[in-house]
Amino acid sequence: MHYKTAEPAEPARTARTAATSVAGAFSAALVLASCAMLGYPAPGASPSPTAPAVTPTPDPQAALEEDVCGDLGGSKVATLTAAAATDSAPALQGEHTRNNVTLPASASARAGFLKLESTEQGEWGLFLTKNVPVKITDATGKAVAISGTRTTFAKCQELKAQHTATLKVGVHYLELGPTSESDLAIVVEGGEEEH
Amino acid sequence: MTRRAAWLPAAGAMLAGAGILAAAGVLGVAGCAWAPGAAFSEIRGGTLALQLPGPAGRMDEAGRWLTSNGYALAFEGGGLRVGTVSVALVGTAGAGTGAGAARFDPSRPPSGYTLCHAGHCHRTDGALVPYSEVEAELIRGTGGAATTIADLVWDFRGVTISPGAKETRPLGRCDPDCLLGRGTIAGADLRLASVAATGTVEASPGTPPLPGGKRTWTLALTGLDALKGTVVRSVDRDAPASFSLDGTLAISDKLFDGLDWAALASGAGTIDLRASPGAASTLAANYAKSNWSFELKP
Numbered sequence: 001m002h003y004k005t006a007e008p009a010e011p012a013r014t015a016r017t018a019a020t021s022v023a024g025a026f027s028a029a030l031v032l033a034s035c036a037m038l039g040y041p042a043p044g045a046s047p048s049p050t051a052p053a054v055t056p057t058p059d060p061q062a063a064l065e066e067d068v069c070g071d072l073g074g075s076k077v078a079t080l081t082a083a084a085a086t087d088s089a090p091a092l093q094g095e096h097t098r099n100n101v102t103l104p105a106s107a108s109a110r111a112g113f114l115k116l117e118s119t120e121q122g123e124w125g126l127f128l129t130k131n132v133p134v135k136i137t138d139a140t141g142k143a144v145a146i147s148g149t150r151t152t153f154a155k156c157q158e159l160k161a162q163h164t165a166t167l168k169v170g171v172h173y174l175e176l177g178p179t180s181e182s183d184l185a186i187v188v189e190g191g192e193e194e195h
Numbered sequence: 196m197t198r199r200a201a202w203l204p205a206a207g208a209m210l211a212g213a214g215i216l217a218a219a220g221v222l223g224v225a226g227c228a229w230a231p232g233a234a235f236s237e238i239r240g241g242t243l244a245l246q247l248p249g250p251a252g253r254m255d256e257a258g259r260w261l262t263s264n265g266y267a268l269a270f271e272g273g274g275l276r277v278g279t280v281s282v283a284l285v286g287t288a289g290a291g292t293g294a295g296a297a298r299f300d301p302s303r304p305p306s307g308y309t310l311c312h313a314g315h316c317h318r319t320d321g322a323l324v325p326y327s328e329v330e331a332e333l334i335r336g337t338g339g340a341a342t343t344i345a346d347l348v349w350d351f352r353g354v355t356i357s358p359g360a361k362e363t364r365p366l367g368r369c370d371p372d373c374l375l376g377r378g379t380i381a382g383a384d385l386r387l388a389s390v391a392a393t394g395t396v397e398a399s400p401g402t403p404p405l406p407g408g409k410r411t412w413t414l415a416l417t418g419l420d421a422l423k424g425t426v427v428r429s430v431d432r433d434a435p436a437s438f439s440l441d442g443t444l445a446i447s448d449k450l451f452d453g454l455d456w457a458a459l460a461s462g463a464g465t466i467d468l469r470a471s472p473g474a475a476s477t478l479a480a481n482y483a484k485s486n487w488s489f490e491l492k493p
């Protein structure tokens with residue numbers, strides 16, 4: 001013979017169910033409120049569409065500026081005086097060297113020529129501590145276009161100008177000025193040099 | 196009290212002695228205690244490729260080799276000749292010198308370096324050194340214990356390396372042998388016995404002509420510094436049974452840059468680059484820019 005357990009009395013059951021429901025609703029409200037305060041999406045909500053990227057992408061310009069700043073403060077230093085004509089122009093040193101350049105008097109201002117011996121066909125960067133006019137020619141005197149110029153830098157206070165140009169292998173000349181500046185420093189970076 | 200036979204202690208001593216002698220005899224016959232052990236691993240072979248790359252812009256339409264300072268060279272006989280090439284496996288012997296021993300923290304550059312970022316460290320002389328090389332250097336420098344474990348030798352005598360071409364040879368021999376004992380390999384350094392060539396030189400358009408116009412020259416470089424190669428391998432009972440070393444030496448296309456041909460050509464006759472100390476040191480410094488890359492594969 002099966003005995004059936006007596007059902008609880010209807011009013012008590014309703015009260016318990018009601019109490020459970022209220023408690024549940026109150027807890028849910030608490031969770032939602034705290035989630036909102038902490039800025040997390042509510043449980044069950046879809047992820048925020050504007051979540052930030054996990055890893056920042058590397059910034060080659062920033063690394064380049066840091067490296068050039070290091071070269072400007074480094075122990076490899078060359079001292080040059082720009083020449084009045086290309087045939088006596090001294091050669092800029094590459095390989096992380098700070099070139100301290102003096103510009104001689106020219107008419108009522110200062111100007112001069114420097115030689116750049118390109119060891120690799122490709123994109124070269126000229127980094128200057130004063131923003132003086134720059135023109136590039138190849139060994140035969142043909143103009144070489146400067147493809148880009150930058151004058152603001154986030155990572156190097158001393159830098160005032162960065163010029164980019166595509167050079168062939170061989171001799172090139174930089175004509176600096178006319179300018180009122182009598183001296184500046186130059187770092188040259190080109191070819192496969194890493195940053 | 197029980198009386199023991201007086202001869203028992205003496206007999207015991209004799210038996211013990213005989214036992215020791217017998218044991219020594221067994222060991223001696225088996226040779227275990229006296230013969231040298233086998234190595235954990237060995238070099239089973241490898242190929243070495245030599246090339247003189249002629250990247251874009253380095254050769255003119257006539258096939259002449261251009262220099263950074265405005266000269267054009269032509270090679271007689273097709274290119275460069277090298278003799279033998281040896282790669283020295285460098286490392287430390289013994290246990291406890293495993294690959295993890297010299298990890299460094301890029302946020303605290305090791306001594307001799309100023310800044311580490313983007314996979315390289317800045318050395319105080321301005322050079323940019325990859326992290327793997329910094330680590331290998333730390334292992335090599337540990338207590339000055341790094342030695343040459345073996346020299347691997349490739350024979351390239353009679354081979355001419357033309358600009359743009361590649362010449363390959365299999366491993367010839369190892370000195371003293373190809374066995375690898377317990378320890379850590381920290382590098383593989385390549386040495387060329389010599390670099391020789393003959394050819395002509397003349398000024399490129401825009402450069403003042405040389406006395407005599409086109410001049411002949413001859414080159415024989417010896418005593419070049421080794422090109423260091425980075426690898427870190429532990430050799431112990433878990434090491435692979437053998438390794439193959441396969442690599443490529445790309446001689447720098449900047450080899451002939453920066454030579455003062457106007458000064459070198461001031462005398463008469465063939466220009467002997469060996470005879471000018473300035474030329475020799477420029478050539479050696481340019482050669483040091485060559486690229487030596489390799490794999491040490493199980």
